[in-house]
Amino acid sequence: MNWLTVNIISWLLFFFGAAFPVLILLKAIGLTGLMKVTRYESYHSFYYKMNPAVKIMLGIIVMVVASVTIWWIGAIMTAIILASYLTLKDGKRKFITGLFLTMMTIIGTTWAFAPYTPYVILEEAFHTGSLTTLWTWPSYFTVMGYQPALTSQGIVYGFQISMRFAAVSLMSLVLVMTSTPSQVLRSLNKVGIPTSLTFSLVVAMRTIPRIFEYIDTSVKIQFMKGLGSNSPAFLRPFYMLSGAFSGIVPVIVFLVRGAKDTAISADTRAFRAYSKRTYMYPMAIGKIDKMAVSFMVLMILLTGIVVMLGFGRGIAYNG
């Protein structure tokens, strides 16, 4: 293969890792899609009935299990949590968005590890002395921290690492989509976290979907004013990304102007009058929560067994 072809393919592969997740984010999910998976909608399935504190605990357990066990346990958890999206309101749409987010996580993480991981680690992880080279980079790529070649073991290794993140990110979205900030506030206060701290979380939970909405407006206006007008259509997602960055300052200024009203609204309704609050509907532990806690205990026990059987974290990842 001649020098030019090698360089072109290498740079295409280089950009694939950075660009493809962005393409998924902006083209398949869109800013409005992100808005929908970061916003609460009332519904009646089990996640909505669960105490937010239990959901937070579940998120922590998922994180612990994913980080101390072998990759395929993380993969199984990812699949289960993703499937559980179908029980949410507008479940099919949320499942598809979750699927795209998972793809984004997998591709992004794999590409963040595959070309960089030193051969010595891969050899130890895969108990092999010979790695399978898929593509040899031009020598100057080592300046960016790349290994001389991309190996199949590097890709598998990156994929396995992505399984540590995928389940946790899906689980955290479950909390945001199925609990109102007020419910989170009640639960966190009950475990002793100060109101002023939890209130910041409440305001953040309410603001995040609005940020996506406003950035979406800003980007669309920039397109109308000619952003990307002299470039081919396939580059639009990247212009969209650049427009989103440009829109951050006006969006923040806009939100800060409104934040004064938010502070006035809270302070003139006796917020922080006392160190604690009472609640119209105190957060109770229901049947579903008890079942969830039992499930978590079971998960911890199984994790212990799995680790003892040699499927624990660390090298070698593939058992």
Place this chain on the structure above:
Amino acid sequence: MKALEIHDLKFYYMGREEPAINIEHLSIEDGETVLITGRSGGGKSTLVNCITGIIPHVIHGEFEGQVEVYGHDTMKTQLSKLSTEVGIVLQNPENQVLNYTVEEEVAFGPENLCLEQDDIFSRVKESIETTGTSQLVDRETYTLSGGELQRVAIAAVLSMRPKLLILDEPTSNIDPEGTARVFDIIKRLKEEKTLIVVEHKVERVLPFVDRIIVIDQGKILLDIKSSQLPHYVEKMVEMGIEVPIHYIYAKKNGIDSEDMDTIREKLREKNMIPEPPRRAGDSRSIMHASVKVSTSEGKELVKGEIDLEEKHILAIMGRNGAGKSTFLKGVMGFLDMDLRCEMEIELEGRDISREHMIKRGKEIAFVPQNFDLTLISKTVEREVEYSLKKRKIREHGERVEKLLDMFTLSDLRYRDPLSLSLGQRRRVSMASAMASGVKIIMLDEPTSGQDYYHKQILGKELTRIKEAGYSIIIVTHDSRFVYRFADRVVVFNNGRKVLDGTPESVFRESRKYSIIPPSDFVLRNDEHELVNS
């Protein structure tokens, strides 16, 4: 008993040499309903913040004098204690409402007061009943219309059971139907509480306020009983305050009456009925847009069409949720990915229905309600050149100069757009949107939250732009603005276009769709001639 007593109040914001508010004495009796009005930036909000205790407890600066609410010195009393004496409903409910569900929002205050569960329940129930929001209890707050959200914001404040309730421009962001419902609540509360209403719409609140206070440059310029208003009409107009048009004509023509029908009759006798505003005559159609939008499940949201004529101002009106904004978004290709849209848009005989918003933007400019979101450049000049540079239009200097001049922005060219005043920021946004040589300008709710003075300026700006050859579409709830400046009006209801014509013809039937004709129109037309619902 005095509800409010102010002595020698002065407040300086940090770094300012002039006081934002300077009031020697003001008192309001228990049970009184007072209208506070005046130009934007005149000090109304500062005064209100002094009364609620926000100044000095939350907003810091140099505070002098004394403010007492039901005997509580706001300086010495904790804000949480004050919150049970005085409550405030803010202009923009989107910023005021903190919670995701209506019930949680209304319960927020009582929960902060650490009340017993039963007490919280009874306060929530009572507030929801008073504001007529019981059917909204299980809704998420972000799904509510502006009017519904404002009523929820009122309920959330009422649940604190304040004796003094302040409503700071409570209707500036909502439709006429929502406005009417908010005013109904105010009428009901008048019997129970001391009310301070900060409002530009003098005409609408006049029937139920006892007193009018005008504030400008931090000072009380006028403090009169509402019955005295006809004697102060000229002064109010001079101060840039919107007063009912029939009062002005009555005063001008020496008619001693406040009744619209009597004034109209007398004016007719004297042959002094004013001419209606001049409208642009028929001209060639520049754009025909037919848009049908439905959800992915097939539920139809909007189905309508408009014709825009050259050098015309076309106003689109209708209740919140009537489909006006969705229609505009369809025209611009702004709709969410999960909505289905069928459209036919013909611009000067060319079909642009399949064109991406980048191409549509060459012909159509859009200024959203939150126009601050469009200001992304570091200086005004760069903001105006943005689209010219992006579209690689060479030798654009002359065009930029022309736009800066047209919008009186030349002196501000090196300023950061986000640091300018509201009116200036809107002008930058408009100039920037128009720079690449568009023919059509669309503005979503440009009158929202603006006082009479600024609305007049906006109307004149739009007229000037129209006369310079542009065609304009505005979405607005302000019927008086439409009557004065629009050439044609389209009314949407439940996603369909229901009325289309000159303001004169549309206002004859618009009450059916909760659009109240302005006093300018009613003065020229007998009310009984209008078609009522």
